Amino acid sequence: MTAWLVEWLRYLVTPLTVHGALIFIIFNLLVLSAAFMVWMERKVCAYIQDRLGPNRVGYAGWKQPFADVIKLLTKEELRPKAADAVLFAIAPIISAGTAFAAFSVVPFGTSTTLWGFLPEPVPLEITDVNVAVLVIFAITSMGVYGIVLAGWASNSKYSLLGGLRSSAQMISYELSYGLALAAVIMMAGSLSLREIVLSQSGYWFGFIPKWYLWPQLFGFFIYMCAGVAETNRAPFDFPEAEQELVAGYHTEYSSMSFAMFFLAEYVNMVTVSAVATSLYLGGWLGPFLPDWLDWIWFMVKVLALLFFYVWMRWTLPRYRYDQLMEFGWKWLLPAAVLNLLYTAALVLWLQG
Amino acid sequence: METAAFYIFAAIAVIASLFVVGQRNPMYSVMLLITSFGALAGLYVLLDAPFTAVTQIIIYAGAIMVLFLFVVMLLNVPREEPAPSVAAGLLGPTGLKIGAVLSGLLAIEMVWALSRLPSRYFNPDQAGQVSDVRNIGQVLFTQHAFAFEATSVLILVAMVGAVVVARKEH
């Protein structure tokens, strides 16, 4: 009976349905990871502040994000009368859309055949273009529009200031982001994320993995700084700080549109962490697990970086806006250029 | 499948460009131009040029259009006086009349001339050679190295010039 069912299901397997299923699974995983991030942030924040955090809704408060979503869904959707209707509506869509789209080229495992069910192995990613790193960079730079349009279309001074500051910060830190990426691309010799991860396989002395973290320690630091500033988080979140500008560019948004901005911020964090693991921490490569469970290593590394993100937010004070811009242009950008020069020298030296 | 994609992207590009030109709110014009650039990036992917497609999004849609958007928001001119329709353009002041007629003539002439070319299809064997980023880098930095360096000087000059020209006189 089950053999007949499996045979019939195999009839449905075409490249289109396989890709559709992958997209569906990854999309849902991203949304669930955003919900998980909400819970983790509140729990970690609570423990750092020596209190318990949410513990009413479910065992350790694990149902808290779902309760938050239900609350947000049932709120009234407001729109200021003088707001530009079209732009007000599409701004959260652009933010959330670009956040999800950037994850389309991130690989998170070797290929799997679902234990022989699929006729040929399917690599665990949505697609693999040979310019994958640039695609992520391009989609991240499109995310600026969501914020700019949100700030402008709300027709309120706080929103406009917050939106302009936030977008200026994002485009300033994109430069260091791109230069840190360029250094890794030089070392790997390819722009495809899958090939960059595969070129980090192997061990030195049998137990030190050949990650790009070791020759690029400075580059990793630059990348994480730029990534944190890109997602408007942790010490660089002046434009959306509660005490400064009401709530920055999403002041006038309520219910689902606000939830979209929130979702976009968390999914951007996940994307930056996922790209950082692929570039610097060896992606899905790890010692003990068999081939088809490699994605567990990927999730462990991404979770470590996300914990680091949350830890930074609740430990460090935030930069003032002019300090933030000065850091981005006068310190991080020259550092990224020097890192690039150092990497070029290293590559030349290693090639003999 | 590929022809369908070509027609979809071409339709998006042309319709978005038409709305950019015929539309009164400058914010909407900028956003429509961004969609037009996105459609063009799709066309570049169809032409086996993924690097150019991604560069188009990064530079044009991600940087130049942000600059336009900031200037539109800074100057805050809400709507211009009604754009003349085609009929008013033909009957309006002399400049507009000549302009509308000339643009129409240009469109018709180009379509007529270009569609009389014999149909030449792309060679599928050359796809890999054209889309390889390593190839682009090698040609760019060896044969066109001087133009590359001159472009960097050009950008520096433009940056300094823009700051000086737009500065407030005290």
Add this chain to the structure above:
Amino acid sequence: MVPLTHYLVLSGILFAIGTAGVFLRRNMITVLLSIEIMLNAVNLTFVAAGRQLGSVDGQIITFFVMTVAAAEAAVGLALVIALFRHRETLSPDAFTSLKW
């Protein structure tokens, strides 16, 4: 398969739309946007022709065109800002004092 002429015709139409924008619009920013449309049409021609000849040169020229377009947009917008500060209007009809 799409032949080369389809791409050239599309690029011609886009170029004509850009030219119409430059002639017909009374807002300097939209004039600059129309110039960007024209430059994009030219980029499309270059990439299509490069693909036809199997050479990478088309994409390289595109690279330079994009860079020059960025520089020109920056300086053009700075000029628009400076002019706006003088006359408080963005219409090119306000700056005709050098016409005879």
